[in-house]
Amino acid sequence: MAAPTNTRFAVAVHVLTYLASCAAAGRTTPVSSDELAGSTAVNPVHVRKVLGPLRTAGLVRSRPGAHGGWELAVDPKTVNLAQVWQVLQGDDQVLGIHGPNPACAVGASIQGVLVDLDRRVARAVLDELSGITLDDVMSTAGFNAEDFAILLP
Incomplete structure (x- = not known):
């Protein structure tokens, strides 16, 4: 079977889960596109292209600058x-x-x-x-609070 050519949805779910995991770990600093790209194994530009519409929809927010990045803007239980x-x-x-x-x-x-x-x-x-929900994805993947500690800066 041929591989799908549009990976936006899968990358979005991956990135949203990563951001939700960071928040669950108590991380207070935004996550860079480079860090998200490392987790998803895609180019940081692709990550930003996926996150742009999610930001417009209010699901994520971004902070510009050297210490900027991405954060989840909603409760994972509500998305x-x-x-x-x-x-x-x-x-x-x-x-x-x-x-x-x-x-x-x-x-x-x-x-x-x-x-x-x-x-x-x-x-x-x-x-x-x-x-x-995004929370269901985290649960199904078997994440727990101890797992999230590695996501802290």
Whole structure:
């Protein structure tokens, strides 16, 4: 199976979990894009591109400057993954529907079927993600307060 090309959601959940873990550890200093990039194994620019829309949505905040960085702006118990998905995915197609040849008998009629299927899949994704909070992600991953101590500066 081919690897997904859009990793924004996965990186966002990873980074939000990292920021929530830092807060749970009592960290009072922001987390740099470089530190987040090290944890996610992606470029710091990609981390910032993912965090930008999350900042606009009020899920994270940033502090500029040499000692700046990122912090979680919400309680992990109140943020569900559907909110994160909607910020990053919006109304974009989930299935990657192509533009078929309208002169083809199949191509002329398949588009409506695929668009409807995409809407149903998107609704199912949102329904599933709405029941999972950032706090649930931390719990499912097995994090506990002692684990967070390593995240302190």
